[in-house]
Amino acid sequence: MSSHLSTLLSRMSPALLAVLIYYALFRILRWLLKPLYSPSLLRDIPGPRPQSWFTGASVGVIYPSCGEGLTRTKPGNLGQLFNAKGLPFHHDLVERYGGMIKVYGFFGDEQLYISDPRALQSILGKEQDAYEETAVFVETNRVIFGPGLVSTTVLRFFSLSLVRQFAPFLVRLGPAWMRRRLVEWTPNAAVQKVKRMSDVMHQTAVDILADAREGLRQEENDVKNIISLLLRANEIASAKEQLSETELTGQITVMVFGAQDTSSSALSRLLYMLAVRPDIQQNIRLEIRAAHASAGRHLNLDEISALPWLDAVLKETLRLYPPVPFVRRSALEERSIPFSTPSGNVSSVTIPRGTTLFLGIAGANRLQTVWGPDAAEWKPDRWFNGDHKVDSSGRRLPGIYSGIMSFLGGQRSCIGYKFAEIEIKILLIVLVSRFEISPTKHDIVWNLSQIISPSVKTTDSGHIISEEKGLPLRMKLIEEHSADTEFLI
Numbered sequence: 001m002s003s004h005l006s007t008l009l010s011r012m013s014p015a016l017l018a019v020l021i022y023y024a025l026f027r028i029l030r031w032l033l034k035p036l037y038s039p040s041l042l043r044d045i046p047g048p049r050p051q052s053w054f055t056g057a058s059v060g061v062i063y064p065s066c067g068e069g070l071t072r073t074k075p076g077n078l079g080q081l082f083n084a085k086g087l088p089f090h091h092d093l094v095e096r097y098g099g100m101i102k103v104y105g106f107f108g109d110e111q112l113y114i115s116d117p118r119a120l121q122s123i124l125g126k127e128q129d130a131y132e133e134t135a136v137f138v139e140t141n142r143v144i145f146g147p148g149l150v151s152t153t154v155l156r157f158f159s160l161s162l163v164r165q166f167a168p169f170l171v172r173l174g175p176a177w178m179r180r181r182l183v184e185w186t187p188n189a190a191v192q193k194v195k196r197m198s199d200v201m202h203q204t205a206v207d208i209l210a211d212a213r214e215g216l217r218q219e220e221n222d223v224k225n226i227i228s229l230l231l232r233a234n235e236i237a238s239a240k241e242q243l244s245e246t247e248l249t250g251q252i253t254v255m256v257f258g259a260q261d262t263s264s265s266a267l268s269r270l271l272y273m274l275a276v277r278p279d280i281q282q283n284i285r286l287e288i289r290a291a292h293a294s295a296g297r298h299l300n301l302d303e304i305s306a307l308p309w310l311d312a313v314l315k316e317t318l319r320l321y322p323p324v325p326f327v328r329r330s331a332l333e334e335r336s337i338p339f340s341t342p343s344g345n346v347s348s349v350t351i352p353r354g355t356t357l358f359l360g361i362a363g364a365n366r367l368q369t370v371w372g373p374d375a376a377e378w379k380p381d382r383w384f385n386g387d388h389k390v391d392s393s394g395r396r397l398p399g400i401y402s403g404i405m406s407f408l409g410g411q412r413s414c415i416g417y418k419f420a421e422i423e424i425k426i427l428l429i430v431l432v433s434r435f436e437i438s439p440t441k442h443d444i445v446w447n448l449s450q451i452i453s454p455s456v457k458t459t460d461s462g463h464i465i466s467e468e469k470g471l472p473l474r475m476k477l478i479e480e481h482s483a484d485t486e487f488l489i
């Protein structure tokens with residue numbers, strides 16, 4: 001390939017070559033100077049000062065509360081928004097600058113970080129057709145969840161979170177088999193780990209499809225699980241609408257893994273909160289016992305839904321600790337986004353086509369204007385105090401689940417939120433009625449990736465010396481249940 005290029009260049013007349021080089025330089029210069037002659041439409045939006053033009057400057061300040069992981073990164077770096085230890089940074093950002101914030105991506109690219117209810121209503125509501133998932137999100141998912149498409153990382157010196165930004169470009173590097181080879185040859189442990197993960201996900205999806213087909217064959221029409229229903233619907237769809245085998249596998253992967261890590265993240269945080277708050281754990285236990293005593297049999301879905309402490313604890317934990325703290329969108333065309341200013345007035349900002357928006361799920365879930373001055377505290381009983389989930393101008397957050405944003409809102413909100421709710425409640429009923437849950441002496445940290453996950457931190461003189469994924473908790477069997485062979489649920 002390079003010999004072709006050098007042959008081509010050697011045959012080109014020097015004059016033509018010079019014109020091409022000058023033209024390329026002109027385009028680059030024009031792009032670099034654009035901010036000087038065309039003032040930014042986002043110039044009045046507050047936000048942290050840019051410090052690095054190349055990697056984007058998310059913040060001009062190092063937040064002491066962000067922990068060692070963040071203070072170790074260079075200031076003014078996209079890595080801060082995507083840093084594994086960057087959760088407090090996201091919280092501080094919204095507390096400091098409010099619901100509409102300007103942050104910076106690569107090459108000074110201006111982006112918005114939005115938690116304001118009015119703006120979110122517009123983006124996820126009546127204007128939702130003007131926004132789409134970012135190319136980064138789509139391509140990364142295609143790379144990781146799509147079969148044989150592992151092609152992210154030839155840039156071994158970048159961390160994976162940063163590499164994610166390059167996925168849209170890298171995914172165009174030739175056909176799938178070539179990208180696969182590139183990844184196989186990349187001498188980087190993180191890249192190889194993603195490749196193995198992707199392979200396991202793909203193989204699992206293939207196995208699930210095969211099992212579902214076998215189940216359908218044996219049980220004919222009496223199959224009710226979601227994957228068999230999908231397969232059957234696909235079989236009877238017209239040829240034009242039918243999903244290919246690759247698309248089917250991709251759907252299964254997204255469904256299984258979109259459901260798994262989010263739910264397990266939520267459950268981890270719930271168990272942890274109950275461990276550190278034995279009083280509230282006991283409230284749940286008592287109401288479960290009372291419900292069992294009055295029903296005298298397994299609780300049905302309505303009876304489970306009617307347990308007030310269980311419900312309040314789930315809502316409050318998902319509010320304060322959403323497993324997915326933000327999602328991103330890209331503007332398909334120029335749009336105006338209305339938002340409330342700190343003084344309570346309505347303002348608006350016009351965003352150019354292609355602007356990247358961070359939809360701040362965690363930020364919106366903690367807005368004092370919506371949740372009150374104790375917004376940053378875990379207080380399940382706030383859910384007993386009536387509906388105060390509107391901001392000062394009467395705006396509700398457009399979250400699909402009780403006005404919290406954890407499952408998002410609008411047409412691309414979580415399709416599995418009801419399933420997640422009931423699944424988590426059933427698991428908690430089983431665990432809390434059988435075990436007393438308490439914390440261990442381990443130091444737990446909550447890591448930010450696309451989804452939050454816990455790990456155990458070992459420190460020496462204030463420095464992290466090791467970290468291991470997991471959440472050790474003490475589970476003590478409650479005496480009266482030691483002879484149980486069956487749970488009442």
Ligand code: HEM
Nearest residue numbers: 258259262263266323324327406407408412414415416420
């Ligand atoms: C606590 C558990 C869960 C949380 C916090 C959660 C959160 C979310 C969020 C925030 C989104 C929007 C992502 C975006 O637009 O970028 C989403 C989408 C999605 N979720 Fe969940 N989810 C959970 C459980 C589940 C379960 C159990 C399933 C499946 C049974 C599921 C399936 C999906 C799917 C397929 C989408 C994509 C929907 C679309 O793009 O149209 N999720 N989820």
